[in-house]
Every structure is written in structure tokens, then in C-alpha cells.
Amino acid sequence: MAKYCTNCGKELQDGAxxxxxxxxxxxxxESNNTNTGPKDPNAKSKVAAGILGIFLGCLGVHNFYLGYTGKAVGQLLITLLSCGLLSPISAIWGLVEGILILCGNIDKDASGKKLVD
Ligand SMILES: [Zn+2]
Structure with a gap:
């Protein structure tokens, strides 16, 4: 694919x-802006993460979704190792995080990417 100088119009060498x-x-x-769009296709959804936290917070699903694996495993283990007896603790924890996500207090995933609406 030949490219031309924007100044004088002469053909440019490859990679010049x-x-x-x-x-x-x-x-x-100009020729290399495939990933500068306003929306990152890999960005996580704020609403999805918030709803997961509210309904499945006791299993840490929202934290798995956002990549906070350590926290997610903690919530999952609290629920599983107590045979569900302590699940209200991780459920409330997840619920609070779900609300914080929906309110925008938690607005990044584990890799620092902004959540999208
Ligand atoms: Zn030129």
C-alpha cells in the first residue's frame, strides 16, 4: 500500500x-488509528457489574467480571466455606460494591480501564 507525502505529494517509501x-x-x-474510538470494545459495563454485585455479590461474580480476582475469591470462599452460613456477609459486601459501582464510586476495572455506562 503506497503512501504519499501530505506536503509535496511524492510517494513515500514503506515504513518511512x-x-x-x-x-x-x-x-x-492517520493510517493507524484503529483503537482510538470513543468506546473501548473491551470496556466493562458499569450496569452489568453493579447488577451482578447486587444479585450475585455473595459469589463475588461482579469482582470476577471486573478482574478483581482476589476480592472475588474472598467473597466466594466466605460463602462456600461456611456452607452459606456467612453468605449474608459477602452478599452485603457485594451489594454495597454493586451500589458503589452504579453510583460511580467504583468506576474502574482491575486493569484501570474506565467502566462504560
Ligand atoms: Zn514531501
Whole structure:
């Protein structure tokens, strides 16, 4: 795929980042902006995470979803190891986190990506 200098119109060499004819620095962002859209396709949904926390918080599902695996395993183990006796503790924990997620107090997943609405 040939590219042309935006300044003088001369064809550029493959991979060149400067025009050999006029010396203009070639702007590579134009041909290579596949991941600069406003929405990240990998971004997690705030609503989904919040609802998971509210309904399945005792199993840590919302934390698994967001990648907070350590917290998620903790919530899951509290419920499983107590044979459900302590599940209200992790359920309330998950419920609170679900609400915090929906209110925007928790707005990032474990990798630091913003949650989308
Ligand atoms: Zn040029």
C-alpha cells in the first residue's frame, strides 16, 4: 500500500517516517488509528457489574467480571466455606460494591480501564 507525502505529494517509501523529497515528518496516526474510538470494545459495563454485585455479590461474580480476582475469591470462599452460613456477609459486601459501582464510586476495572455506562 503506497503512501504519499501530505506536503509535496511524492510517494513515500514503506515504513518511512520522513519524506525524502521535502523532509516533512509523516503523520502516521492517520493510517493507524484503529483503537482510538470513543468506546473501548473491551470496556466493562458499569450496569452489568453493579447488577451482578447486587444479585450475585455473595459469589463475588461482579469482582470476577471486573478482574478483581482476589476480592472475588474472598467473597466466594466466605460463602462456600461456611456452607452459606456467612453468605449474608459477602452478599452485603457485594451489594454495597454493586451500589458503589452504579453510583460511580467504583468506576474502574482491575486493569484501570474506565467502566462504560
Ligand atoms: Zn514531501
Amino acid at each position: 517516517d520522513i519524506c525524502l523529497n521535502c523532509g516533512k515528518i509523516v503523520d502516521k496516526t
